[in-house]
Amino acid sequence: MMDVLGSVDMIVLAITLLISTSIGIAFAIRNRSNKSTDDYYFGGRKIHPIPVAASLAVSFVSAMAVISLPVEIYLYGSIFAWNVVAQLIATMVAVIWYVPLYHRLNITSVYQYLEWRFNRAMRMMASICSCINLFLYLGLIIYLPALALSATTSLSLHAAIPITSLVCTFYTSIGGMNAVVWTDVLQCVVMVCGMLGAFVMAVKEVGGFDEMMEAAYRGGRMNMNKFDLDPRTRSTFWSLVIGIGLNSCYQTGCDQVYTQRYLSCRNTRSARIALLLTLIPGIFFTMICVGNGLAMYAFFEKCDPYMSGDLDKVDQLMPTMVVALFQDIPGMAGLFVAAAYCGTLSSVSSGINAMSALILHDFIKPCSVGFEKKTEYVLATSISILLGVLIMALAYVMSFSSSSLVTIFVSFSGWIAGPMIGVFTMGIFMPWVNSKGAVFGFVTGWIAVGWIGLSAMMSPNLYSPEPMKGKLTLSVDSCRDGNLTNNMSKVKNDTDFNSTNITESSWITKTIYSVSPFWYSAIGGLVCLFVGNAASLVTGRNKSSKINAASNADENEDEET
Incomplete structure (x- = not known):
């Protein structure tokens, strides 16, 4: 690809x-005299x-x-805007129950709670x-901005x-939590500017907000009902x-990040304010994503560049539109690519810091006789560096995937989020559930969702072809000839193949394997709850008096306030 980012964009x-x-x-310089893991992982609290x-x-x-x-909105419509309700539910659940619990326990790993409430095996499984x-x-999201950079410059994907x-990895490993939080503030501002700039320019290009909405209605993208x-x-x-809501509850309530x-x-009060x-x-981010998706549909309404063969991956649609919009405005395309990079930098730095904390506190320290303060700090930074290298290697693997990255992430996340x-x-909330019930429930929920998800992902032509179950129509009517004829033949053959398989496939393929990945969290959670309660009933359920009082969110609050 030719360079489309100018010198100002690159600057x-x-x-x-x-x-x-x-x-x-x-x-790193500021904290050079106070090198402790408490400062590294929690910014001194x-x-x-x-x-x-x-x-x-x-x-x-x-x-x-x-x-x-x-791209999700481009393909499936504005229905994704209901994610706002899921965010609200997850936030309130965490504010009311999880935040006060964790502050009262003053934990370093969120899964310490599971050891206190159940046993060490439960903590280890959850942490793993x-x-x-x-x-x-993190492998997925490192791949995304590299995709944007390779789509807008001559730099190859594997070099980006x-x-x-x-x-x-560099600024996370040397700066710790303070560096992560304050770079996140900068990156939040850049993301807002980049995403908003793309939306405003796209709306202007398609003829205004009314024209964008008319195109969305014509294409069936206004499907909120x-x-x-x-x-x-x-x-x-x-x-x-429900599905994404449970996924969000996992993030706000059970996730180390x-x-x-x-x-x-x-x-607790400060943490609640921060979360609210x-x-x-x-x-804002959800709604601007919906807006950009609708604007992108209006922009490509008559010629989808992926179906026409101009793009190799569907996730290149947004960078392609931005390049076309800002080719005569120096710096704006660079701002959008910077927004993509900022999104990844914030998530990867947070994830590396969180994983480093889990590995150190859940696996290394419990197996050791104790570390000096300086040794523990060196271990923390070393783990962060190693994780950065491994995640980079995973991103290379992800670059060979042809699936939508939202689908991949939701599938993987649902396997963990539901049982967790x-x-x-x-x-x-269920004091009668014992450690055996918790372990059996967690493992069974994970296996159930993993079985459904893996079966679906490994048989993409057998499970619910998306054109039949939600994907909206796209047009190539106004595309130039080029690769169009061959590509349309490929699309037709793929569709025929899918339809044939759906007709001839088994009952389990057409039902269980065809479940939307957005439901994986709910399935995993329900299986976990059912098996956990049943196993506790069979093996002898807990008595409330036997539960460690420290693990209960409501006990001893007055004494510790």
Whole structure:
């Protein structure tokens, strides 16, 4: 591909990366005399709620919001806007129950709670699954901005991946939580500017807001009233509010990335304020993603560049539109690519810091006789560096995937989120559930969802072809000839192949394997709760008096306030 980012664009991108790196160096110098893991992982537990809120908001928004979520709206419509309700539910659940619990326990790993409530085996399993989930997620989102850079410059995808990995690994490993939080603030601002700039320019290009909405109605993208109860339909009100809602509850209540930020605040009140403030940028990011997706559909209404063969991957749609929009405006295309990079930098730095904390506190320290303060700090930074290298390697693997990255992430995340929210729910609200029930429930929920997800992903032509279950129509009517004829023949053959398989496939393929990945969290959670309660009943359920009082969110609050 020819270079489409000019010198001004590259300067904008370079300045963003340079400032992020400088923040890490600044905090490394500032904290050189206070090298402790408490400062490295929790910023000394005294960070102000406002920067913590910005950090929370962008930690899981990432480049997914900048590049891939608009593609989700482009393909499946504005129904995704119901994600706002899911965010609200998850935030309130965490504010009411999880935040005060974790501050009262003053934990370093969120899964310490599971050891106190159940046993060490439960803590280890949960921590391992969380690390796997984070590892896969970070590999995906490192790949995304590299995809944007390769789509807008002559730099190859495999050359762009190390740039992203090295920058965020560097400032995270040397600066710790303070560097992560304050770079997140910068990156939040850049993401807002980049995404908003793309939306405003796209609306202007298609003839105004009314023209964009008319195109969305013509293409069936204004489908907010989709209350279909069929779980095989990819995106509905129910799958988003319940399925994605449970996924969000896992993030806000059971995830180390969020928990570390709660504990970096001075007290429960500050942490609650920080979490509530995340709703403002969170809702904005969701709505601007919907807007960019609709604007992108209006822009490509008559010629979808992926179907026409001009693009190799569907996730290149957003960078392609931005390049076309800003080719005569120096710096703006660079700002968008910088926004994608900022999304990834924020998420990867948060994830590396969180995984490093889990590995150190859940696996290394319990098996050792104790470390000196300096040794523990060196271990923390070394683990962060190693994780950065491994995640970069995973991003290379992800670059060979042809699936939509939103689908991949939701599938993987659902395998972990459902059973995890299930076991935390049993721990906090079901005192009769014992350790055997928790372990059996968690493992069974994970196996059930993993079986469904893997079967679906390994048989893409057998499980619910998306054109039949939610994907909206696209047009190539106004495309130039080029690769169009061959590509349309390929699309037709693929569709015929899918239809044949659906007709001839088994009952289980047409039902269970066809469930929308947005429901995976709900399935895993329900299986975990059912098996956990049943196993506890069979093996002898707990008596309330036997439960460690420290693990209960409501006990001893007055004494410790």
